Amino acid sequence: xxxxxxxxxxxxxxxxxxxxxxxxxxxxxxxxxxxxxxxxxxxxxxxxxxxxxxxxxxxxxxxxxxxxxxxxxxxxxxxxxxxxxxxxxxxxxxxxxxxxxxxxxxxxxxxxxxxxxxxxxxxxxxxxxxxxxxxxxxxxxxxxxxxxxxxxxxxxxxxxxxxxxxxxxxxxxxxxxxxxxxxxxxxxxxxxxxxxxxxxxxxxxxxxxxxxxxxxxxxxxxxxxxxxxxxxxxxxxxxxxxxxxxxxxxxxxxxxxxxxxxxxxxxxxxxxxxxxxxxxxxxxxxxxxxxxxxxxxxx
Amino acid sequence: xxxxxxxxxxxxxxxxxxxxxxxxxxxxxxxxxxxxxxxxxxxxxxxxxxxxxxxxxxxxxxxxxxxxxxxxxxxxxxxxxxxxxxxxxxxxxxxxxxxxxxxxxxxxxxxxxxxxxxxxxxxxxxxxxxxxxxxxxxxxxxxxxxxxxxxxxxxxxxxxxxxxxxxxxxxxxxxxxxxxxxxxxxxxxxxxxxxxxxxxxxxxxxxxxxxxxxxxxxxxxxxxxxxxxxxxxxxxxxxxxxxxxxxxxxxxxxxxxxxxxxxxxxxxxxxxxxxxxxxxxxxxxxxxxxxxxxxxxxx
Numbered sequence: 001x002x003x004x005x006x007x008x009x010x011x012x013x014x015x016x017x018x019x020x021x022x023x024x025x026x027x028x029x030x031x032x033x034x035x036x037x038x039x040x041x042x043x044x045x046x047x048x049x050x051x052x053x054x055x056x057x058x059x060x061x062x063x064x065x066x067x068x069x070x071x072x073x074x075x076x077x078x079x080x081x082x083x084x085x086x087x088x089x090x091x092x093x094x095x096x097x098x099x100x101x102x103x104x105x106x107x108x109x110x111x112x113x114x115x116x117x118x119x120x121x122x123x124x125x126x127x128x129x130x131x132x133x134x135x136x137x138x139x140x141x142x143x144x145x146x147x148x149x150x151x152x153x154x155x156x157x158x159x160x161x162x163x164x165x166x167x168x169x170x171x172x173x174x175x176x177x178x179x180x181x182x183x184x185x186x187x188x189x190x191x192x193x194x195x196x197x198x199x200x201x202x203x204x205x206x207x208x209x210x211x212x213x214x215x216x217x218x219x220x221x222x223x224x225x226x227x228x229x230x231x232x233x234x235x236x237x238x239x240x241x242x243x244x245x246x247x248x249x250x251x252x253x254x255x256x257x258x259x260x261x262x263x264x265x266x267x268x269x270x271x272x273x274x275x276x277x278x279x280x281x282x283x284x285x286x287x288x289x290x291x292x293x294x295x296x297x298x299x
Numbered sequence: 300x301x302x303x304x305x306x307x308x309x310x311x312x313x314x315x316x317x318x319x320x321x322x323x324x325x326x327x328x329x330x331x332x333x334x335x336x337x338x339x340x341x342x343x344x345x346x347x348x349x350x351x352x353x354x355x356x357x358x359x360x361x362x363x364x365x366x367x368x369x370x371x372x373x374x375x376x377x378x379x380x381x382x383x384x385x386x387x388x389x390x391x392x393x394x395x396x397x398x399x400x401x402x403x404x405x406x407x408x409x410x411x412x413x414x415x416x417x418x419x420x421x422x423x424x425x426x427x428x429x430x431x432x433x434x435x436x437x438x439x440x441x442x443x444x445x446x447x448x449x450x451x452x453x454x455x456x457x458x459x460x461x462x463x464x465x466x467x468x469x470x471x472x473x474x475x476x477x478x479x480x481x482x483x484x485x486x487x488x489x490x491x492x493x494x495x496x497x498x499x500x501x502x503x504x505x506x507x508x509x510x511x512x513x514x515x516x517x518x519x520x521x522x523x524x525x526x527x528x529x530x531x532x533x534x535x536x537x538x539x540x541x542x543x544x545x546x547x548x549x550x551x552x553x554x555x556x557x558x559x560x561x562x563x564x565x566x567x568x569x570x571x572x573x574x575x576x577x578x579x580x581x582x583x584x585x586x587x588x589x590x591x592x593x594x595x596x597x598x
Contacts, residue, residue, distance in 0.1 A: 143525065143527040144527065144528075145527075145528075145529075146528075162527060163524070163525065163527065165525070190524070200518075200521075200522045200525050201525060203517060203518050203522055204518050204522050204523065204525045204526050204527075204530050205525070205527065205529060205530065207514070207517070208514060208529050208530050208533040209529065210569055210573075211510050211514060211533065212529075212533065212588075213569070213584065213585055213588040214562065214565045214566050214569050214588075215506070215507060215510060215562070216588040216591050216592050216596075217565060217584070217587060217588050217591060218502060218506070218558075218561060218562060218565060219499075219502050219503050221595060222499075223499045223502055223503050224503065224595045224596065225462070225489070226442065226462065226464070226499050226500060226503045226504070227503050227595075227596055228442040228443065228444075228461060228462065228503075228504065229443075229444075229445075230444075230504060230507050230508065230511075230535075230536050231503050231504065231507050231596070232596055233532040233533070233535050233536070234507040234510065234511065234532070234533060234536065235588075235592050235596055236529075236532050236592075237529050237532070237533065238588040238589060238591075238592045239589055239592040239593060239596075240585075240589065241589075242582050242585035242586040242589055243582065245581075245582075245585050246578050246581055246582040246585060249573055249578070249581050250576055250578050250581075253573055253574075253576055256573055257570070257573055257574055259517075260566075260569075260570050260573065261570075262517060263513065263514070263517060263566075264563075264566065264567075264570070266513045266516060266517060267513050267559075267562075267563065267566070268563075270509055270512070270513050270559075271556070271559050271560075271563070274509075274548055274552055274555055274556055274559065275552075275556055277549055277552055279545050279548070279549050282544075282545055282548050282549075283541050283542065283544075283545040285512065285516070286512055286539075286541035286544050286545060287541040288516060289511075289512040289513075289515040289516050289534075289537040290537060290538055290539070290540075290541055292515050292516060292537075293515050293534050293535075293537045293538040294538060296520060296523045296526075297515075297523065297526060297530070297531055297534055
């Protein structure tokens, strides 16, 4: 035993990320993998366990260092047994199934959160499945992503500076710990009710996604050679994962419908301006959009 | 006289860009300024003359080195008198006025081109104004830009790698020289009829712009704090110059209306899928958009 080693033993171990010594991430795709990488970059001593449906993505996640141990989905009870924090990072439609599979295997005091893009359904699933005595559920929506897919595209910096919406659970302490977790990964956080969140994201995230999809389907291939930066930007979202977006559409259907209807009304107004060749009104419309963009959307 | 200087005089002067020793750019904004910078970067000996409406933009253009001499718009006859090439880089709606102002002042053999986003109107204006004995007109649409405005945002590399659509004029040689001019500035070129160009850009450029504008006007300010990268990309175009876009809307109104109508039909279909909660059909729609994006739109 050297003096140095002895000294080390008196220095308290660097605390695991917010006291979460083991984090189990269910779904090691783009976002799950990025969370794993971001935790490991800051706290290499935290044990990250990954659960996946396919051997390939699990081995890619291990290879990239996003997780330390891998389990196929059938083994998710074992994967969560020692977890302090479980992060659901699958498509929203699979949350309830996973919650049922793990609820009797979580250790006392464990916290479950998610990364789902819709929050009413996720919170309702957690309320239905997790009863008193089970773990606490806190909803999270880290608003970061890319049109790329899978752990191969995961990026430890993807979360940095982005906003994470928290929908609080029943236990204030668990909510605060989940909030601190995302902040430690470099995110800004804001608390919202699931309903307010779902309405806002329908308008600010799901609607743009659908516009991008509908636009991408319109031009013929020969026309696409004229596509420049504008078209490329406007269709980036359309490259996103269809399975994930199917779940989002179904899960947030009512709010998305309302947002689509409102868009249709505004679109009809713009069509009328163009039809009437009303240059002044069109310019005013363009100017108000430009003003809103310059004032409210920062690079 | 040194030996070196004597030797120099026997080496033919480095040819000006495609034989254009003086280029007059009418409108020294983002695109006009970028063209000036791109020419000067390759051929510093080419004389670039700028015409503008405001003293401020002319002095900014001089300061940035995008032009060598500046004239206010009233003096455009003098500005074009020695020009080998005149580039109209104002909003499309001003083309005819400038063509009338310069037509009797161009030197024999001068070529006039433009950078307009719509080509039927530009070609028609040139046909109306420039008669036999006047200069040749060749239509150009360099498909490069940004949501920023003015010569302060000009960038000599903005054109590099982008596509320039050429709508040929009556003189094949002038068309070839204009084509070579844009290629020399690093652009790819393609020839199209004005009608085919206008239909394609209505669908691939003007429609996306209007979608971006309508989207930008929809969310309330409080919702905008949830805006992430997707919303930012989808509204970048909405930051574009309202005056320029007013002219584009008026000039390409028929094709834009047709594109808006087709978009509306596709949008209605997507609304029905969401309303019916038809997950399979929605996923198929999302998948076809994803496929088209990945296959046909390159970074």
